[in-house]
Amino acid sequence: MLRIKEEEKVLAEINNLEAKKNSLHTQIQQFVKEIVNRHIEYKKEIDKLVDSLKVEYDGLSISVTKEFQKEEMKSFLESRCNLRGIERQQYIANLVSRYDSDIETQAYTLIKDLLNEKVEFKNSYASPNVASEFFSKNWYALSYQLSYQGDLFEMMSEGKQAFVILKLLLEFSDKKCPILIDQPEDSLDNRAIYQELVEYIKAKKKDRQIVLVTHNSNVVVSADAENVIVANQEGSNSHNYGKYKFQYINGALERTKKCNPAEAIILESQGIREHVCDILEGGKVAFEKREQKYGFGKYANSNN
Numbered sequence: 001m002l003r004i005k006e007e008e009k010v011l012a013e014i015n016n017l018e019a020k021k022n023s024l025h026t027q028i029q030q031f032v033k034e035i036v037n038r039h040i041e042y043k044k045e046i047d048k049l050v051d052s053l054k055v056e057y058d059g060l061s062i063s064v065t066k067e068f069q070k071e072e073m074k075s076f077l078e079s080r081c082n083l084r085g086i087e088r089q090q091y092i093a094n095l096v097s098r099y100d101s102d103i104e105t106q107a108y109t110l111i112k113d114l115l116n117e118k119v120e121f122k123n124s125y126a127s128p129n130v131a132s133e134f135f136s137k138n139w140y141a142l143s144y145q146l147s148y149q150g151d152l153f154e155m156m157s158e159g160k161q162a163f164v165i166l167k168l169l170l171e172f173s174d175k176k177c178p179i180l181i182d183q184p185e186d187s188l189d190n191r192a193i194y195q196e197l198v199e200y201i202k203a204k205k206k207d208r209q210i211v212l213v214t215h216n217s218n219v220v221v222s223a224d225a226e227n228v229i230v231a232n233q234e235g236s237n238s239h240n241y242g243k244y245k246f247q248y249i250n251g252a253l254e255r256t257k258k259c260n261p262a263e264a265i266i267l268e269s270q271g272i273r274e275h276v277c278d279i280l281e282g283g284k285v286a287f288e289k290r291e292q293k294y295g296f297g298k299y300a301n302s303n304n
Contacts, residue, residue, distance in 0.1 A: 028115070035135050036107045042138040043103060049142070060167060061147045068100040069139050076137075080130050082120035091119070099139070111135070159188040163197060170204050178209040185216045198222045217280035221253060221287055228253060230267060230275045238266040249275075 046066050055062040077092045099106045113119050114127040121130060146153040148164045156164065166184055184197055201210060201223045212219060220228060229250040234240045240247035249267040257271030259278075270278070277287065 032108070032111055032115075035111060035131075036104065039107055039135045040103055043140060046138075046140050046142065057171060058167070059149045060164070060171070061145075063145045065143045065145065067141045067143050069141055070096055070100070073099065073139050076134070080121055080125045082122055088120070107135070157188070159186045160192070162186065163188065163192075163200075167200065170208065176208060178211055180211045180213070182213045183215065184212065185214060185219055194218050194222060215280060217276060217285075217287075220276060220280060222289065225253060227251070228272050228276060230272065230279070232267050239264050240267070241265060 043066075050064045050066050053062065053064040074092065074096045077095070081088065081092060083089055083092075095106055095110060110119075111131060114131045117127060119127070119130075121127070146164070148156070148160070148167070151160070153161060153164060162184060166181060169179065184201075188197065198218055201212070201219070204210065205223075212225075214220060227250055229248055231246060231248050232238055232240060234243075234245050234247075247267055249272070251272040253273055253276065255272040257274065259270040259274055261269070263269035267275075273287065
């Protein structure tokens with residue numbers, strides 16, 4: 001009778017240990033599932049981001065693509081795993097090659113192999129550390145592509161790139177403060193300046209004050225600048241008032257005054273229009289085009 005009771009006690013302990021074992025196994029499976037699911041969330045969130053970051057507006061196209069960091073993952077595993085033997089090397093190669101297309105299966109396979117110590121590591125690494133590093137890392141990167149009228153941003157000239165950046169700044173910003181732009185026409189040919197930059201500035205200045213620093217008359221004249229600021233640096237043939245090294249004068253394009261060679265102060269020697277013609281590239285031609293466009297020349301001739 002005593003022996004039966006002892007055996008029953010042993011059986012109860014065995015059953016208790018078996019229950020604890022099953023409970024621990026269930027917990028491990030739940031933890032594994034949670035780790036894998038959280039790991040997969042990286043890819044899911046990036047997929048959402050890729051779908052949401054697609055912009056098509058006024059010739060501009062912005063798209064985002066997801067790139068699997070295959071070589072980075074391979075390097076990570078090779079630097080930690082024992083690579084002696086073809087089978088071990090093939091294990092890593094298979095995992096990396098299949099990861100992107102079947103992330104869930106490969107993640108489960110790896111974590112189970114790590115738990116069961118089927119993967120051998122170099123001396124300074126162990127399963128818990130490698131698992132923590134691997135599953136907390138995002139193995140995807142975002143690649144952005146920007147194009148304008150079918151041309152990729154990286155293939156554009158520096159000038160056209162600057163123009164595209166200008167469009168991005170003005171089109172996708174809610175700011176209403178003035179914006180200062182230094183020589184937006186650089187590296188653009190004259191046709192591009194007139195057709196692209198000038199027309200764009202004319203349209204956008206209705207929404208936001210634009211201050212341009214330029215040496216091209218098309219930008220000033222053809223874009224109908226409301227206020228032109230002419231700067232002068234003191235020189236032997238270009239004097240300022242007093243001892244000022246720099247001096248400025250401003251006014252509308254319509255402010256005209258014939259050049260007076262006797263005037264010592266260079267900025268006062270002629271009107272804004274004449275300064276534009278004198279200083280800027282193609283200034284006179286730009287004014288003639290502007291007058292033809294608005295009929296000023298025709299009006300002037302009819303009064304002669």
